Each structure stands twice: as structure tokens, then as C-alpha cells.
Amino acid sequence: MRIEVVAEKCNACQLCVKKCPYSAIQIQNKCAHILPACILCGICIEVCPQKALSLIGVKQQSMDLNGDLWVYLEIQNETVTIPSLxxxxxxxxxxQDYPHPKKIIGLIIAKEVPSLKNYSQLSDIGLEGIITIPSLMDAPLENKAIALSSIIQQQKPLSLLFPASDEGRDLAPRLATLLETGLTADCTELSFDPRTHLLVQTRPAFSGDLMASIVCPFHRPMMATVRPHSFPVLPLSESSKPLSITVLEDHALSSEMGLPLVLEKEPKHSLFPPIEDKSIVIGVGRGIGSKENIDLVYEFAQSVNAAIACSRPIVDHGWLPSELQVGMSGKSIAPKIYVALGISGSVQHLTGIKGAELIIAVNKDEEAPIFQVAHVSLVGDIRTLLPELKRYLIQEAK
Ligand SMILES: Cc1cc2nc3c(=O)[nH]c(=O)nc-3n(C[C@H](O)[C@H](O)[C@H](O)COP(=O)(O)OP(=O)(O)OC[C@H]3O[C@@H](n4cnc5c(N)ncnc54)[C@H](O)[C@@H]3O)c2cc1C
Incomplete structure (x- = not known):
């Protein structure tokens, strides 16, 4: 792909030179000239009043807006996960405001779709079809990606979205690579551009200092992973449409492909309850001081039926496992109560607790940024305030 300048149309007005964010255009011999720094963002094409610039080498098929919107529906405990919904x-x-008719189709790897525990909810929130590939149930991720890529190449969805869960974060990039398309990871907002009708995928960038809105104009499907708890699950206001189920056999997957086959699966054991499931989560930050103190907080968490989570430095120290990290490069949670113990309140951490209903912060620094978002602020040392906090949480849990 490259930007072509039609010399006869260009009047060297320099508008493209001024607007190019990459300083990748120069006027040479009274005509715009594209330099190697060009990243094909297309801004010059849009601003040129003479229509002298165009992108060439893009297949028309890669730019059309045909195809449905697919969502990878992750299954846990025979239930489609909330982030997928x-x-x-x-x-x-x-x-509702999109000009082209589109269906939302769920991609499921499950044996008996109608026996999923929340099956009836799927059409109630707007899903119109399901494509299921039961034979991939026990396949390793590499094989799943290969098989799904062949299905996607045949069916040509316009977009394919995954929850940004462990599975989604693992599978989506493999698929995007096989499909030679782009992938926006960890979106927190989605919209359609009213002019181009492309999916606008928004995510925090530059350590959360700004929000980047990303589009995928020249490749299909448009792919993204979406942060859990970014959107509510809303029932339809109108009556739901019947849900069609297409069961696909997987022809791409075979042992002849030389890929590993799973003979046995060993369940992953964790000492800690999953942080997504509990209504009270106690987050531990660097202010906790030592691993021994974390053990005390863990006992405390158990006594109030809470899960324990942490900020990134705690994982970096090796004091708690990475699955407990909350924030931009960890998990997003939406508990009823989030207790931040010795956490300063960096933007990266706060990204992960946006969905918490009540935030209680304990910090010895009254200027700590966490107090700007906390609903209950306790200024003081963690160890001194733990008994007070326990009384409060037991009261709240009643
Ligand atoms: C790209 C990128 C991604 C990141 N992703 C994440 C992420 O997902 N999650 C995350 O958490 N961070 C993330 N970070 C790191 C983030 O920028 C912060 O460094 C981190 O959140 C700080 O953790 P903290 O609040 O535990 O530590 P600190 O910022 O060091 O805060 C410790 C706090 O404890 C208080 N304190 C100290 N002693 C006591 C005491 N005895 N009693 C009470 N309070 C006490 C202090 O006053 C201080 O406010 C990321 C950074 C980058 C660059």
C-alpha cells in the first residue's frame, strides 16, 4: 500500500504538508512528495482540496462494510461470561444508529449451546445467531486459532470482538496475526464513526494519560479485546429475535497439522479466590511494607469474606501472583466495596476499579490521589486502622 500523488491535480497548496502528523510530505518541484516516514494514516487524502492524493494497493474487499458483528462468547462453568455479554x-x-443492517453473532466453543445456563439471556440482549464449533472444545489454543481463522476467512465478519480475559488476550492476537488484520487490545469504549461507519475502538494510551481512538480502515475483520466491566448488560426494550444456531465441523484441525494435541488437562489451582467474583475486594499496595504484612491482610480478608487483590508493585516484588493485579495491565473489577490499603491511586490502578460501587481508601498520606476517588477516606497507618475497618466491613456485609 502507498499514497499516490497525481501531479496534474496537485497545486502545491501545502495543506497536506501542514496537516501530516509525521512530517512525511514535502513539496518538490511544485508537487507533494511522500517521504518514507509515511505511515498511511490517510489524513493527507482527507484534507487535500484537489483530491490529488489517494491510497493505492488496497483491495476493495478489505475496505467494505459487509459482514456481521461477531463476538467471541467465552464459557466458564457452562455459562457465557458477563464480559462477553x-x-x-x-x-x-x-x-440502533447504524445505517447498514447487521446481526450480532456469537462465536462459541461449547458442546451443547442450548444447555448453557444463561442461554435464554443471549437473545434477550440482542444476539441473533450463534456459530459453535464443538470439536474445538479440548483443542490447544494454537489449533483453535488456526481453525477459527479458516472459519472467519470463509464467513467474513465485519468485526470480531473478544472479552479481554486471559483466554481472549491469548486467542485474539494469534487470530489477528493469522488473519493479517489489526487488533486493539483492552478497549474501554466502542462506537461507530458516523462518517466512515468504521468501528472506533478506544483505549487508554501513554500510561492512561490520554484515550486513543483507533480504527482499522483497510483490514477485516476489525478486531479488539474489550475490558470487562466497561459496559452494562442491558435487556432489550423491544421483543427479542429468534436465535439461530449453526454447528460447524472443524476441517482445519487435524493431528496431521503437526500441532500439539491435549491429552489431559490439569485444573489450575490458586490459593486465592478469583477477584472478579467477590462483592468485597481488599487491594494491597506498596504501603503494606512487607510480604508478612500481606499474610495478615489475607487473614483479614478471609474474616470478612473478601478477595485479596493488589497493585502492580506487589506483583513485581513477587508477593502476590499476577492474576490478583488490578489496573491497566491487570484486571478490571466491579465489586460492591473496594478497599485500597496503602495504594497511592495511580491512573493505571484506578482504571481497574472504575466499576467499584464504594471505594474505601486507607493511606497515611492525606494528599494521596486515591482520596480523590474514594467514598470513604481513612488517613493513617494500615495496621492501626485494620480493626476499625473490619468492624465497618462486617457491618456493611450484613
Ligand atoms: C504501562 C503501565 C502499566 C501499569 N499498570 C498497572 C496496573 O495494572 N496496576 C497497578 O496497580 N499499577 C500499574 N502500573 C504502575 C503504576 O504506575 C503505579 O506505579 C502503581 O500503581 C503504584 O502502586 P502503589 O499505589 O501500590 O504504590 P505507591 O505509588 O508507591 O503508593 C504506596 C502508597 O502507600 C502509602 N503508604 C505507605 N505506607 C503506608 C502505611 N503504613 N499505611 C498507609 N499507607 C501507607 C503511601 O502514602 C503511598 O500513597 C503501571 C504502570 C505503567 C507504566
Whole structure:
């Protein structure tokens, strides 16, 4: 792909030179000249009043807006996960203003789709079809990605979204690579551009200092992973449409491909309860001081039926496992109560607790940024305030 300048049309007005964010255009011999720094962002094409610039080498098929909106529906405990439902619900909301008719289709790897525990909820939030590939149930991720890529190449969805869960974060990049398309990781907002009708995928960038809105104009499907708890799951206001189920056999997957096959799966054991499930989560930050103190907080968490989570330095110290990290490069949680113990309140950490209903912060520094978002602020030393906090949480839990 490259930007071509039609010399006969260019009047060297310099508008493209001024607007190019990459300083990748110069006027040479009274005509715009594209330099190697060009990243094909296309801004020059848009601003040129003479229509002298165009992008060439893009297949028309890669730019069309045909195809449906697919969502990878992750299954846990025979239930479609809430983060998967959140994406469906958001897309249904966005489609209300979308000019082209589109269906939301769920991609499921499960044996018996109708026996999923929340099956009836799927059409109630706007899902119209399901494509299921039961044979991939026990396949390793590499094989799943290969098989799904062949299905996607045949069916040509316009977009494919994944929850930004462990599975989604692992599978989506493999698929995007196989499909030679882009992937926006960890989106917190989705919309459609009213002019181009492309999916606008928004995510925090530069350590959360700004929000980047990303589009994928020249490749299909448009792919993204979406942060859990970014959107609510809303029931339809109108009556739901019947849900079609297409069961696909997987022809791409075979042992002849030379890929590993799973003979046995060993369940992953963790000492800690999953932080996404509990209504009270106690987050531990660097202010805790030592690993021994974390053990005290863990006992405290158990006594109030809470999960324990942490900020990134705690994982970096090796004091708690990475699955407990909350924030931009960790998990997003939406508990009823989040207790931040010795956490300063960096933007990266706060990104992960946006969905918390009540934030209680304990910090010895009254200027700590966490107090700007906390609903209950306790200024003082963690160890001194733990008994007071326990009384409060037991009261709240009643
Ligand atoms: C790209 C990128 C991604 C990141 N992703 C994440 C992420 O996902 N999650 C995350 O958490 N961070 C993330 N970070 C790191 C982030 O920038 C902060 O460094 C981190 O959140 C700080 O953790 P903290 O609040 O535990 O530590 P600190 O900022 O060091 O804060 C410790 C706090 O404890 C208080 N304190 C100290 N002693 C006591 C005491 N005895 N009693 C009470 N209070 C006490 C202090 O006053 C201080 O406010 C990321 C950074 C980058 C660059």
C-alpha cells in the first residue's frame, strides 16, 4: 500500500504538508512528495482540496462494510461470561444508529449451546445467531486459532470482538496475526464513526494519560479485546429475535497439522479466590511494607469474606501472583466495596476499579490521589486502622 500523488491535480497548496502528523510530505518541484516516514494514516487524502492524493494497493474487499458483528462468547462453568455479554449488549445499543443492517453473532466453543445456563439471556440482549464449533472444545489454543481463522476467512465478519480475559488476550492476537488484520487490545469504549461507519475502538494510551481512538480502515475483520466491566448488560426494550444456531465441523484441525494435541488437562489451582467474583475486594499496595504484612491482610480478608487483590508493585516484588493485579495491565473489577490499603491511586490502578460501587481508601498520606476517588477516606497507618475497618466491613456485609 502507498499514497499516490497525481501531479496534474496537485497545486502545491501545502495543506497536506501542514496537516501530516509525521512530517512525511514535502513539496518538490511544485508537487507533494511522500517521504518514507509515511505511515498511511490517510489524513493527507482527507484534507487535500484537489483530491490529488489517494491510497493505492488496497483491495476493495478489505475496505467494505459487509459482514456481521461477531463476538467471541467465552464459557466458564457452562455459562457465557458477563464480559462477553457486555460486548453483545454494547453492540446492540450501537447498532440502533447504524445505517447498514447487521446481526450480532456469537462465536462459541461449547458442546451443547442450548444447555448453557444463561442461554435464554443471549437473545434477550440482542444476539441473533450463534456459530459453535464443538470439536474445538479440548483443542490447544494454537489449533483453535488456526481453525477459527479458516472459519472467519470463509464467513467474513465485519468485526470480531473478544472479552479481554486471559483466554481472549491469548486467542485474539494469534487470530489477528493469522488473519493479517489489526487488533486493539483492552478497549474501554466502542462506537461507530458516523462518517466512515468504521468501528472506533478506544483505549487508554501513554500510561492512561490520554484515550486513543483507533480504527482499522483497510483490514477485516476489525478486531479488539474489550475490558470487562466497561459496559452494562442491558435487556432489550423491544421483543427479542429468534436465535439461530449453526454447528460447524472443524476441517482445519487435524493431528496431521503437526500441532500439539491435549491429552489431559490439569485444573489450575490458586490459593486465592478469583477477584472478579467477590462483592468485597481488599487491594494491597506498596504501603503494606512487607510480604508478612500481606499474610495478615489475607487473614483479614478471609474474616470478612473478601478477595485479596493488589497493585502492580506487589506483583513485581513477587508477593502476590499476577492474576490478583488490578489496573491497566491487570484486571478490571466491579465489586460492591473496594478497599485500597496503602495504594497511592495511580491512573493505571484506578482504571481497574472504575466499576467499584464504594471505594474505601486507607493511606497515611492525606494528599494521596486515591482520596480523590474514594467514598470513604481513612488517613493513617494500615495496621492501626485494620480493626476499625473490619468492624465497618462486617457491618456493611450484613
Ligand atoms: C504501562 C503501565 C502499566 C501499569 N499498570 C498497572 C496496573 O495494572 N496496576 C497497578 O496497580 N499499577 C500499574 N502500573 C504502575 C503504576 O504506575 C503505579 O506505579 C502503581 O500503581 C503504584 O502502586 P502503589 O499505589 O501500590 O504504590 P505507591 O505509588 O508507591 O503508593 C504506596 C502508597 O502507600 C502509602 N503508604 C505507605 N505506607 C503506608 C502505611 N503504613 N499505611 C498507609 N499507607 C501507607 C503511601 O502514602 C503511598 O500513597 C503501571 C504502570 C505503567 C507504566
Amino acid at each position: 457486555e460486548i453483545v449488549s454494547k453492540l446492540h445499543f450501537l447498532l
